[in-house]
Amino acid sequence: MTSAAEIVTQVERDDVRARWLLSAPALLIIFFAAIGPLFVMLAYSVMVKGDYGDVRFGELSLDGWFSVLFQRDIFDDTIGLADAHLSIFWRSVKLSLITTLVTLALGFPTAYFIATRPPHTREVWVFLVTIPFWTNLLIRTFAMQEVIRNEGILNTLMIRLGVIDQPIQLMYTDAAILFGMVYVYLPLMVLPLYASMEKLDFRLVEAGYDLYATRLRVLWRIIIPLVRPGIVAGSILVFIPSLGAYVIPRVLGGGKSMMLGNLIELQFGAGRNWPLGAAISITLMAMVMLALLVYVRNAARSGAQHG
Amino acid sequence: MPAAPGRNAIEVRSVSKLFGTGEAQVAALDNVSVAIRENEFFTLLGPSGCGKTTLLRLIAGFDYPTEGEILLYGQDIAPLPPFKRPVNTVFQSYALFPHMTVGQNIGFGLEMLGKPKAEVEARVSAMLKLVRMEALKDRRTSQISGGQQQRVALARALAPQPKVLLLDEPLSALDYKLRKEMQIELKRLQNETGITFIFVTHDQEEALTMSDRIAVMSSGRILQVGSPWDIYDRPAERFVADFIGDSNFLPAAVGAIENGIARVKLLSGAEISATVAEGYQPKAEATVAIRPEHTTAVRTGGQLPGSVENVVYLGTDTHIHIKLDSGGNFTVRQQNMRSQSCGFEVGERVGIQIAANAAQVLKD
Numbered sequence: 001m002t003s004a005a006e007i008v009t010q011v012e013r014d015d016v017r018a019r020w021l022l023s024a025p026a027l028l029i030i031f032f033a034a035i036g037p038l039f040v041m042l043a044y045s046v047m048v049k050g051d052y053g054d055v056r057f058g059e060l061s062l063d064g065w066f067s068v069l070f071q072r073d074i075f076d077d078t079i080g081l082a083d084a085h086l087s088i089f090w091r092s093v094k095l096s097l098i099t100t101l102v103t104l105a106l107g108f109p110t111a112y113f114i115a116t117r118p119p120h121t122r123e124v125w126v127f128l129v130t131i132p133f134w135t136n137l138l139i140r141t142f143a144m145q146e147v148i149r150n151e152g153i154l155n156t157l158m159i160r161l162g163v164i165d166q167p168i169q170l171m172y173t174d175a176a177i178l179f180g181m182v183y184v185y186l187p188l189m190v191l192p193l194y195a196s197m198e199k200l201d202f203r204l205v206e207a208g209y210d211l212y213a214t215r216l217r218v219l220w221r222i223i224i225p226l227v228r229p230g231i232v233a234g235s236i237l238v239f240i241p242s243l244g245a246y247v248i249p250r251v252l253g254g255g256k257s258m259m260l261g262n263l264i265e266l267q268f269g270a271g272r273n274w275p276l277g278a279a280i281s282i283t284l285m286a287m288v289m290l291a292l293l294v295y296v297r298n299a300a301r302s303g304a305q306h307g
Numbered sequence: 308m309p310a311a312p313g314r315n316a317i318e319v320r321s322v323s324k325l326f327g328t329g330e331a332q333v334a335a336l337d338n339v340s341v342a343i344r345e346n347e348f349f350t351l352l353g354p355s356g357c358g359k360t361t362l363l364r365l366i367a368g369f370d371y372p373t374e375g376e377i378l379l380y381g382q383d384i385a386p387l388p389p390f391k392r393p394v395n396t397v398f399q400s401y402a403l404f405p406h407m408t409v410g411q412n413i414g415f416g417l418e419m420l421g422k423p424k425a426e427v428e429a430r431v432s433a434m435l436k437l438v439r440m441e442a443l444k445d446r447r448t449s450q451i452s453g454g455q456q457q458r459v460a461l462a463r464a465l466a467p468q469p470k471v472l473l474l475d476e477p478l479s480a481l482d483y484k485l486r487k488e489m490q491i492e493l494k495r496l497q498n499e500t501g502i503t504f505i506f507v508t509h510d511q512e513e514a515l516t517m518s519d520r521i522a523v524m525s526s527g528r529i530l531q532v533g534s535p536w537d538i539y540d541r542p543a544e545r546f547v548a549d550f551i552g553d554s555n556f557l558p559a560a561v562g563a564i565e566n567g568i569a570r571v572k573l574l575s576g577a578e579i580s581a582t583v584a585e586g587y588q589p590k591a592e593a594t595v596a597i598r599p600e601h602t603t604a605v606r607t608g609g610q611l612p613g614s615v616e617n618v619v620y621l622g623t624d625t626h627i628h629i630k631l632d633s634g635g636n637f638t639v640r641q642q643n644m645r646s647q648s649c650g651f652e653v654g655e656r657v658g659i660q661i662a663a664n665a666a667q668v669l670k671d
Contacts, residue, residue, distance in 0.1 A: 203400055207403075207404070208404075210390075210395055211390075212420050212467065225406045226405070
């Protein structure tokens with residue numbers, strides 16, 4: 001005979017076990033696909049680099065992390081800032097910020113246009129915005145190259161029209177990367193903006209006009225505050241992939257204009273410095289986390305407003 | 308607000324508004340003309356889709372007329388955008404800004420007009436006092452009740468002291484008790500501010516209790532403009548008589564007319580007196596409208612014989628539905644007395660007694 005208390009404990013124990021078993025698949029995926037690799041990366045970043053890539057297991061060193069920002073002079077061993085790395089960090093952040101601002105400036109009127117169409121037509125416009133996703137990013141980037149290279153469509157057209165005598169060097173510049181990123185990430189800005197604007201009550205816009213607000217003031221005081229969650233979401237969706245962009249700077253920036261993604265690839269490839277590559281990767285991730293933190297805080301604040 | 312009586316605040320001149328193109332084109336307003344006097348509580352009354360809200364939106368400036376002029380104190384405002392018109396609107400859904408407090412909502416119009424901060428503050432306080440909401444100045448609009456939102460919407464529209472206030476079915480979202488309260492409140496606000504109110508509603512009771520004058524609309528046209536008394540007691544058309552209150556309609560022959568009173572012969576052969584519109588000429592085939600409460604059912608006599616079909620007790624009064632011998636139905640409404648019941652049985656023979664001049668000859 002078992003007492004009631006024993007049965008209760010047994011049931012509770014079974015319940016706990018069942019819960020673990022049921023969530024096991026998810027936990028395994030999270031561990032092996034998400035958290036596990038992060039620990040591997042962290043481990044690699046604190047080991048001594050191998051002569052032909054890889055690392056020497058068991059030999060710990062902070063050289064990888066040190067090299068993210070600093071470098072030792074080859075001749076006198078003095079420590080200085082790694083100018084090359086810093087300029088790549090700066091370019092990545094700068095280009096990502098500009099990309100975010102430009103896509104916002106282009107995406108806002110686009111989303112507003114779509115949101116103010118009749119409901120049936122809206123679907124068609126949203127569909128059109130998503131069409132570029134059907135083509136592989138690499139192919140779209142090479143197509144971009146065809147447009148902006150010295151003998152490309154843009155330069156040929158401008159020379160024919162007599163606007164310029166000599167082709168403008170666009171390829172392998174920051175401008176080319178910017179151009180490419182704006183083109184590729186624009187839909188990621190338009191879609192969340194549209195989602196916010198679709199929910200916007202346009203009677204509030206009318207109320208604004210009725211209360212003597214001009215079009216510009218209605219935009220600043222009513223529309224922008226109300227679609228802010230969309231602006232924040234779109235900005236994050238554009239900023240994060242821009243920061244880690246690899247294909248676009250590789251093709252359009254060549255070896256001259258590198259971004260973080262290319263720097264990381266270089267360490268794992270020709271640079272044969274896996275600890276440094278791992279350390280930069282984690283640094284990039286930290287930057288993304290920071291951006292997300294800003295997003296979550298902003299979203300929470302605007303959410304409270306609409307209560 | 309001292310003003311010469313009878314001055315027109317708003318004058319709508321032959322305004323038409325078409326929506327759509329080609330085959331699908333519909334006229335929301337069809338050659339509408341109406342003048343609204345200064346300091347008046349004017350109501351646009353009609354069923355949904357009659358064009359009353361379209362007319363209001365044209366006056367507010369959210370839409371532009373296809374044809375015609377809209378004058379505000381003699382000046383054509385039809386081409387002006389809404390933010391250049393000294394006219395404010397209370398929206399059906401209130402349309403309060405959810406990202407602002409009650410106080411910020413009320414001050415918005417004044418702020419946009421570029422008033423100094425101190426003046427805006429003072430005016431917001433005065434407005435909150437006017438609508439009795441002083442305690443809720445810093446609340447978010449989502450944290451107050453529907454009735455309170457209604458008051459904020461009113462205060463927001465009144466704060467910039469518009470020349471004309473437009474109200475688009477503002478009471479329709481409120482429950483019965485609150486609606487009654489707000490009807491009195493609106494009337495009080497109109498008296499205190501002296502602003503011309505143009506009120507849109509489909510609720511005849513709301514229109515009759517609050518308005519100085521009413522315009523009854525149907526299918527994009529204004530059928531009749533007049534005081535609540537005019538509209539109820541002297542309906543010009545069948546639609547007006549039917550839409551506002553209950554009416555019995557009887558075919559009749561209109562005979563001699565004298566001082567606005569006509570001798571009218573009913574199908575039963577009885578002759579009654581009926582009021583007619585000015586300039587009406589005698590006619591063999593016409594329709595008269597008779598209000599149920601202006602008639603009584605009697606056991607002997609009466610102008611119209613028939614038999615009782617149904618008796619409906621409604622508390623304050625009783626409706627007696629009667630099948631007429633001359634064809635058709637007739638409803639009599641009798642006030643209930645505590646001491647006696649109306650006492651009619653279904654199937655009983657009755658006569659209908661029509662009070663003198665209770666009938667109105669309709670224009671057709």
